[in-house]
Amino acid sequence: MKPYLSIENLTQRFPDGKGGELTVFENATFGVEKGEFVVILGHSGCGKSTIMNILAGLAEPTSGAVVMDGQEVKGPSLDRGVVFQNYSLLPWLSTLKNVTFGVAARHPEWTKAEVIAHSTKYLAMVGLEGDVIHRKPSQLSGGMRQRVSIARAFANHPKLLLLDEPFGALDALTRGTIQDELLKIWGGTEQTVFMITHDIDEAILLADRILLMTNGPFARVAESVEITIPRPRSRTEIIEHPNYYAIRNHLVQFLGKRSKELSGQPMDSGATNRPAPIRIDKTEPTPDPEDLRPGLRAVVNS
Amino acid sequence: MTGLSLNKRAAILSFILLIAGLLIWEAAIPAQKAVGELTEYEILTGAGVPKAGVPPPSEVLVKAWEQLSNPFYDAGPNDKGIGIQIGYSIYRVLTGYALAAFVAIPLGFLIGMSPVAYKALNPFIQVLRPISPLAWMPLALFIIQDSEASAIFVIFICSIWPMLINTAFGVAGVRADWVNVARTHELNPLKTAFTVILPAAAPTIVTGMRISIGIAWLVIVAAEMLVGGTGIGYYVWNEWNNLDLTSVIFSILMIGVVGMLLDALFGLLQRRVAYVE
């Protein structure tokens, strides 16, 4: 049984500018289940945005395929909403029009008033109300622009939401509010979320599963860490959970040390690169028999 | 500092420069002696006949007042008001210009979007562009057999290049991110062209249009001197043949004023389509 979103033997090479080739990643293979919230963590330049562009259908991989819901991804679609790393707002349109642009594309049958009402609602959800929504993106702060871009993607209820460091430019307070909004929107639907971030705590708060990438070139999605903290999670309460620091330490260890150690080796050609599933759970002294899949568990006792 | 704003101070300075310039011009023209003061020798050598000298600004102003108070009179083929003459010129410029825009902007889009079209058309553009528009005139007159249409053709051919090149350049330079936004929203190519690429490239396109209208206005004067009949260029030439230098100077000023207005119009449009990234 294939997962809902299946990434199969994805390889991406770019010309390196010196006549040679730069292999960003090779034969990357992993899956995302329907309704799952997956976060990918990795150092700058390892190829996260490249993977996301391929998932969005905006870029073609050198080889390999992405299959969503049994259909191969060929080109972009309204079912896959993207929040771009650089916001990608249209600078000649007002904030509101940047959102109505997307909503009108999604719902061509709606009246203008309906489109505006829907867009205004989502802008308010990310804290943009009143006069601000009639300003041009150039007249907004970096964080406000990012929120417009988030509102544009959320308003369209895509089946798969692709978020490339969506909260990078936000202050801690706004970030928290929008994280909560994201969880609310995601929780109420069948939406699948694939998100890139550099923030470990954000990843633990939001994710069902964290994919860890080694440094490039020849980056690998090396591990898939299950977040064994029950939902609903709150920022203040999760740190009390016995699994929190165990998971956090594991992630810090990986990003700080092992991402470097594991990087740079080309794989045997043709070998499929699957992440090792990691489950860290200190609350279960006797593991649930259902979860006891030999070879799929690595219990970290630190 | 003075309490006046920068604009006010600049306006005062402009006004002073204008007055000073006019006064120097007026003073530099030697006054013509009245007939009674002429010596016998001067009368015999014909020096007393009013000479076609450069007129002083006061005369030009009187002429301007006279012309502008009745700009649209029509007293036969060689005696029409300045308004009518300028009207003819503007009509030719706008017709040729509109035709050029009609061809250049879609073609520029194509060249900007398609590297193949760019490579295929580039050699033609490079050869045709540096040709002086007036060099086409004899060929145009021969083929079209109509001086009016030939003048319009010359305007067409001179205004097409800046618009074509700027449109292609603007369209090719549209940021991939913005096109990606259109793609993730599944806009069809036509919708993408109108809602993303056109507004994104508009500042560059309008700059090309502004350069084109400037060139067209430069060229129409020369073209009308060649084809004759009507128009401000013909008017200048005709007044020169009449040795009416006052009218020549006045019409030169009018050419400048109309050119400035055309440019200002496109400046306005340019401000409308500008955006800050």
Ligand SMILES: Nc1ncnc2c1ncn2[C@@H]1O[C@H](COP(=O)(O)OP(=O)(O)OP(=O)(O)O)[C@@H](O)[C@H]1O
């Ligand atoms: N179009 C391209 N041509 C050549 N190389 C590219 C291209 N796009 C990306 N790369 C290279 O691929 C690698 C991965 O880039 P990518 O943008 O995916 O990194 P990232 O993981 O998103 O980094 P960050 O966290 O800084 O956003 C980088 O080394 C980059 O130089």
Ligand SMILES: [Mg+2]
């Ligand atoms: Mg990136």
